[in-house]
Amino acid sequence: MSAGLAGHRVTTAGAGPADRRGTTGTGPADRHRTTAGAVLAELRERARAVLDPAHYDYFAGGVGDEVVLGGNEAAFRRLALLPRVLRGAPTRDLSVDLPGGRLAAPVLVAPTAFHRLAHPEGESATARAVAAARTVLVSGVASTVAIADVVAAARSVDPDAAVWFQLYPQPDDEVTACLVRRAERAGCTALVVTADSPVLGRHRRDAEHGFHDLPAGLAAENMRDLPGAAPGALRDIAMSPAVSWAHLDRLRASTSLPLWLKGVLHPRDAVLAVEHGVSGVVVSNHGGRQCDVVPAAVEALPAVVDAVAGRVPVVLDGGVRCGGDVAVALALGAAAVGVGRPVLWGLAAAGEAGVARVLDVLRDEVDHLLALCGGRDLADLTRDQVVARSAGVCARCG
Ligand SMILES: Cc1cc2nc3c(=O)[nH]c(=O)nc-3n(C[C@H](O)[C@H](O)[C@H](O)COP(=O)(O)O)c2cc1C
Numbered sequence: 001m002s003a004g005l006a007g008h009r010v011t012t013a014g015a016g017p018a019d020r021r022g023t024t025g026t027g028p029a030d031r032h033r034t035t036a037g038a039v040l041a042e043l044r045e046r047a048r049a050v051l052d053p054a055h056y057d058y059f060a061g062g063v064g065d066e067v068v069l070g071g072n073e074a075a076f077r078r079l080a081l082l083p084r085v086l087r088g089a090p091t092r093d094l095s096v097d098l099p100g101g102r103l104a105a106p107v108l109v110a111p112t113a114f115h116r117l118a119h120p121e122g123e124s125a126t127a128r129a130v131a132a133a134r135t136v137l138v139s140g141v142a143s144t145v146a147i148a149d150v151v152a153a154a155r156s157v158d159p160d161a162a163v164w165f166q167l168y169p170q171p172d173d174e175v176t177a178c179l180v181r182r183a184e185r186a187g188c189t190a191l192v193v194t195a196d197s198p199v200l201g202r203h204r205r206d207a208e209h210g211f212h213d214l215p216a217g218l219a220a221e222n223m224r225d226l227p228g229a230a231p232g233a234l235r236d237i238a239m240s241p242a243v244s245w246a247h248l249d250r251l252r253a254s255t256s257l258p259l260w261l262k263g264v265l266h267p268r269d270a271v272l273a274v275e276h277g278v279s280g281v282v283v284s285n286h287g288g289r290q291c292d293v294v295p296a297a298v299e300a301l302p303a304v305v306d307a308v309a310g311r312v313p314v315v316l317d318g319g320v321r322c323g324g325d326v327a328v329a330l331a332l333g334a335a336a337v338g339v340g341r342p343v344l345w346g347l348a349a350a351g352e353a354g355v356a357r358v359l360d361v362l363r364d365e366v367d368h369l370l371a372l373c374g375g376r377d378l379a380d381l382t383r384d385q386v387v388a389r390s391a392g393v394c395a396r397c398g
Pocket residue numbers: 058059060072110111112113140141142166194262284285286287288289317318319320338339340341342
């Protein structure tokens with residue numbers, strides 16, 4: 001890496017894999033001019049400009065008064081990292097092994113619905129970008145491309161690409177079982193069960209736009225040809241108000257795939273999840289889309305990490321918008337983070353290349369931060385490095 005600085009040329013030896021890439025539209029020179037936060041904000045604005053306002057607000061919006069929506073990002077701004085010094089390493093290893101796949105960098109793509117609202121190629125474009133970045137796509141049951149085609153798109157880029165399948169347990173066990181078989185047959189390498197949605201959150205923005213249905217030609221393609229519906233017909237994705245640990249047990253018994261539980265905030269639920277045989281826990285408040293009274297995801301993280309006590313990995317999603325957010329979450333004990341909306345903005349703004357850019361700037365910024373914090377690999381980010389900061393210090397967010 002080299003940069004002109006006050007008339008001098010400053011060179012860093014062995015700056016690591018970041019500088020050998022450049023396949024995703026963010027060349028080394030570009031990296032010196034911008035930040036992940038600025039890139040993600042710009043992509044969001046481009047997405048806002050190209051999307052139907054109802055679709056933009058479906059993606060952007062949250063539940064209730066959107067307290068938690070804003071709180072996820074705000075909570076990261078209140079945390080700072082204390083670097084360790086004189087612990088240098090010429091290169092860094094950002095990879096992480098999780099049940100269900102290896103990530104080249106600790107950022108996976110959280111499940112979000114209806115990617116074809118953002119871009120005509122929908123989840124296929126997302127899957128190709130994620131596979132090229134050698135991380136994991138958690139593909140939602142509410143995808144507008146069938147899961148078999150999502151996995152095929154990922155494997156067209158990398159035959160070893162890992163795609164996980166997210167599902168809501170359906171009130172009819174037979175329907176749930178059929179979805180699991182579909183994910184297995186497609187080649188998914190893990191299942192993610194979302195537990196924070198026994199009922200749907202109430203989204204004011206959707207109500208104001210009258211946005212309740214997908215436009216003609218788009219559908220939740222995984223919901224075709226399921227038990228209880230006519231051939232070719234679509235079933236609705238149902239929420240299950242009576243969902244219980246027994247549903248999780250049946251799911252656990254029905255597949256040999258690693259099972260993740262997503263939407264955990266209470267440490268005792270994390271312990272129960274481990275006792276019920278999950279392979280991993282996702283600390284998440286659904287990006288502020290379900291319950292508007294909960295803490296920020298990063299605020300809930302440390303207690304869950306402590307409760308799980310290393311028995312399974314913990315992933316966090318919600319409000320991750322820059323490399324610093326990733327580093328803070330990892331220092332607090334997350335094995336990796338998920339990003340939701342930034343991927344939708346990249347997809348809407350520039351399709352596959354836009355998603356690639358989101359993943360690339362985040363990975364590059366984490367790599368740079370790890371170097372600044374004296375880390376050789378992600379285990380070198382530890383909780384003692386996280387401290388509170390006074391509010392209002394981020395130039396971007398105020
Ligand atoms: C438009 C949208 C759709 C979502 N759909 C799902 C879904 O179908 N299943 C699920 O488990 N989570 C869903 N989520 C939640 C994400 O998986 C994730 O928890 C959240 O987006 C993370 O927050 P972030 O957007 O701030 O990164 C959705 C989020 C958004 C924004």
